[in-house]
Amino acid sequence: MSDEEKIPYFRVNKLLWRWTRYEGADGCTVVREGQLSMDKAPPPLPKQQELKMTSIRLAPELPRPDPLIKFVDDIEKISDAFSRFKSWLNTPRSPKEHQPVPDAGRKQEQIVPPFDIQEIPGAMRKELMPVSAKLMERWFAGELNYGPTDKDVAAEMNQKGMPYPADMYDTTTIKLDWVLKHRRAKDQYDELIKTQIHTSRAREALKEILLPYAGRPCLDATTECGENLSTLLHRHFQFQYVKVGSSLSQKLGELLYADFHNNGVPDDLTGALGSFDIYAAVGYADFRREGTTRVAEISAIYVYIKDSYDFTDKHGEVSQYLGHWSRNGVIVLAYNGAMSYLNKPQLYFSYPVALGNPKVKGNVYYPIHNKDFREWAIKHQRGGDFVIYSDRRLVRIDPPIKVYL
Template sequence: MCKKMPISNHEKIPYYKTNNVLWKWTLCDGTDGCQIVPDVNLSSDKTPPALRNQSPPLSVPREHRNKKEVGDGLLTILEATARFKKWLDTPNPPKHLTAAQAENPETIPLFDIQEIPSAMRKNFMFKSAMLMEKWFAGELNYSSTDSDEAAGINQDGKPYPPSMYDTTTIKLDWVLNFRRAKDQYDALVNAAIRNPGAMQQLALTLSRYKRSRAELDTWEISGKSLANLHKHFQFQRVGVESTLSQKISQFIASNMTNRGTPDDLTGALGSFNFYAAIAYAEFNGDVTAARLKGIYVYVRDNYTFTDKPGEASQYLGHWSRKGIVIVPYSAGASILNQPWLPYVDYPVAVGDRRVSGNVYYPIKNSSFRQWAMRHKRGGDFIVYSDYRFVPIYPPMTVYL
């Protein structure tokens, strides 16, 4: 039997906040709990940002570069240093009230959904903020079905426009700084590309291009387009973890074992895949086999706020200008797929609700969809990282 949830905004309910140094959840319960705020709503009134409309530049394979780019590694170091320094230097938030609040004690500062990227930056989720801002600045673009989303087909039955492809924000070196991602990358290049399913797909793909003693250069054949390379020469993939909503659900369902703490990789990509595509192959004289000499590895992900039909919208936490907290009642409703459970959609106050940032609002996928329908904006898009050439030595023999 579900525990009855308190309905008075004078009663305290438990919540979890993040420790942004140790990346763990901290339980706040009893007198330290939060209070329901039933008389305010998330704002979506803020004017959308200027519409972006730019085609992405093409990625350049690692082996085609003249020298190693060091900017990504330096950026990672600077971000890590800034994270710790900011934590040390950040003072406690001011407790004073504005003149309007002093005049009207019940005045609660509004929080607009477009302020979430700013809150992400305060929680060191820099890439997450960049991608969300790009979504807000996009033209209205979404897929009506899962299959359309996978194929990059939008609500009008047309391919995503060039502006709905991001090839510059996510770098492979940045992704591989996260241990769970590096483990899956290693699993792909060391084992998964050689399993029976991958070998079968390799044979099928290479058979379309077989010519006696010819060498296959897929980058040239693909017109130096990563999207074309993926479409025609991808043959294996491995997945990395889960979305923010899934991590929250895992955290609640696993007796609060701190497995759900969000970081920048979660916020930016959620669950995503590393892909392997053919780079170079050489056919033998009688075209009965080919030698795979190298592969390209990259990340591809759909940045979207899509819910499955018939299911409750996925809970993405309670957000304010200060960041994210988890209210277990709301998370539990999401796990149980019970949108009818009472009181799960209320904002909550942590401390004086009149102080800016102290009221946290429940955010779901549907929050973004509602904003998109209201403003006729919000562009789902496909994210590609840059990609890495991985030589295969000795070459793998693929029988055709």
């Protein structure tokens, strides 16, 4: 293949942390015989792993043998071993069996080393995405659970028409402090606290939420929610939010459509949450009267993140392109992401490509889309879409937000 026929691609320069374009002699080549593997067995379910560990811990300890009995047994074992060795010395050597000589002129079959979809978390760690890898491993280890449409995902209803099971809610992996280390998230967090919770839209939402409690002297939202705090706090007391960033597929589209060579580099936050929302919910409120008007004063709010970890595509759209992956990391074809972004399936490029010799494991990069994860889930009847809640931060509001009920 000539240099002109090679395909340009982008790769993250980790030193400068920006996209670098490779083309011409440095471009990649199509590998038509390569195919993404989905054959590796899924990891054990968390309950099975827990049961296995329990069984190991509860295994009965064998009683120690009497010292005299053990001494006699050891002598007997040594005697048996010596007898076998003596018999082997006295046995005549059998003629050497003929070993077939390989045909030196026969060409070895061209084999592309397989890449299994479950190797992606390992590749994510090489791309400095440890949290992303942990979330994807959780998905692979889960029971089959997915929303057939984006509306089902929003409603948290699975393929059985049932609400997501309790174990499909993750409240421990994502920490708000970690998220806010990323500038784009911190900027939106500040926008939420300084501006958005004070808007007329936020006040209208607060009025609707707090009106049923107006006969009380005060409200503690956590007491009202009880044990299922994350879900109920969001369902009953959330009143404002801000959006953060773009999803991985959106970032790739931005890179290719707008030619932002130095922007849109996916980091661990992109891989873990993609585009997500930061929410504000009522924490504490006091109620009083001003003449004949009832007034609520919100003196504290809870701030947290809620996101859906799923691989459901929007109806009628091309399955989201998530990059070309190998065990060595991710690259982005200069054509593929753009076609996905523009939603033109007739121009969609979906072959694996090689950087160098395709017979070397890790050199072949496979196109990954949302539909590949769904295909794996159906094949193995595993893979659990789940809802992510971060931990909550209590933010004091001074002066309090005053809402006339």
